[in-house]
Amino acid sequence: MKKQTQAIHSRFQTKDAYGSLAMPVYHTAAYEFDNATEMADAFCGKTDAPDYSRVTNPTVTYFENKVKAMCNAHGVIAVSSGMAAISNTLICLTAAGKNIVTSRHLFGNTYSLIAGTMMRFGVKPHLTDLTNLKEVENAIDNDTACIFMEIITNPQMEVADIAALAEIAHKKGIPLVADTTMIPFTQFDAHSLGVDIEVVSSTKYLSGGATSIGGLVIDYGTTPNFTDRMRKELLMNLGAYMTPHVAYMQNLGLETLDARYRVQADNALRVAQALKDVEQIKRVNYIGLEDNPFYELSRRQFGKTSGAMLTIDLDSQEACFDFINRLQVVRRATNLFDNKTLAIHPASTIFGNFTPRQRQKMDVLDTTIRLSIGLEDAEDIIEDIVRSVEG
Known part of the structure; x- marks a missing residue:
């Protein structure tokens, strides 16, 4: 089977x-x-x-x-x-x-x-x-x-x-x-x-x-x-x-994993592609984008899908916090691959107890926001992110 x-x-x-x-x-x-x-x-x-x-x-x-x-x-x-x-x-x-x-x-x-x-x-x-x-x-x-x-x-x-x-x-x-x-x-x-x-x-x-x-x-x-x-x-x-x-x-989750994953991965690609054109976003990091340095290797290893996590970079930590505070559809929470789209500022949360020097060595930037893309309609996710970035 x-x-x-x-x-x-x-x-x-x-x-x-x-x-x-x-x-x-x-x-x-x-x-x-x-x-x-x-x-x-x-x-x-x-x-x-x-x-x-x-x-x-x-x-x-x-x-x-x-x-x-x-x-x-x-x-x-x-x-x-x-x-x-x-x-x-x-x-x-x-x-x-x-x-x-x-x-x-x-x-x-x-x-x-x-x-x-x-x-x-x-x-x-x-x-x-x-x-x-x-x-x-x-x-x-x-x-x-x-x-x-x-x-x-x-x-x-x-x-x-x-x-x-x-x-x-x-x-x-x-x-x-x-x-x-x-x-x-x-x-x-x-x-x-x-x-x-x-x-x-x-x-x-x-x-x-x-x-x-x-x-x-x-x-x-x-x-x-x-x-x-x-x-x-x-x-x-x-x-x-x-x-x-x-x-x-x-x-029970395993029974629906394949169906959920394919929707989430497709949503993640659509979101990443849309956010590349937003002026206030300085970088979109998603291995499914063709200009990503790991794109070809990822295709060879993982096939046609690239997961449901991506990151964006803004001007500063303050800009990241303002963005997160304005979100309405995307939830402010940790975890990955929930049915809901989630946003978190890794440097101040997951890596918040590390020193600035340690975060620098790990390449965890104050300007980075991590997005876990869920099962909502991709257009609603994109609209919420763009509106929150533009203020």
Whole structure:
């Protein structure tokens, strides 16, 4: 079956007692066994029977299995947030004395995790320009645990060559870990470009209009023992497993993901094209525009769609605040890929606790506004943005 059909028609692990078409929500902590042997086998991973909902739950397992089939993956683990997906993955791959080769252009909390929290446990960041392959290769040493990348950086909108980075990683014997949140896996085949482990904030496109917080770790089976360690150690000891109600909500979102994404991506392109002609907007940054420096690479990697996030630059932070305050259709909120179009000033919010010097190094500008384009009529989005820019 094609991915969209799998999203709707994946079979349950066991037949439902009442023939339900929707996977039931198993709101339970524990499960009863017929005998002690069955209980022991479940707890030791010898069977697929759920034992405790901190590590296995039928509703969550169904969601995981559906994503696994759609991605043709070795294993999928659903967790409590996108940051949980990143942190659990990196903890699984690293140890004290190891380092992570990554970009200076990371999302705020991801940067704080890698260049802050993990340093307290002896894991160092090697911050590089991932678009400079020679620099990346030179940054890798015998203690490098992985290369970590975002396929489209947020909010810089930088795109690195995934296949080239994978080739470097594999030559050095380390995995390439990619945060692929910006382009859904219904459109983009990360493994075909050499990604070993994919992390996704399922809060975004998958959840179906920002209904819930969740994350996915998608393992393509090229990193020895990764999924086993994640399930037998990380889920057990860190407790970041997705809840059954979130899995239910995100499974429903997954069924409509492809249809919603295609509308949002089309809207984003139309908005970006329209805003290029607005005098007060100094720059429109969207990888789907033909004059964008990453346009050709993005087409090769992601196909004909370019995601639903873009940024615009105005004259100053004051102009950005005035613009945001005048918006009427576009909502003033964080998050990405809600059904509603959202606007935020990253420098004063997501990166607000970084110093000006740190923001400068990360190329987070005071003049930038991030727009997540929703499902409204594109003309209404454009009209609201233009009116708010022009004052």
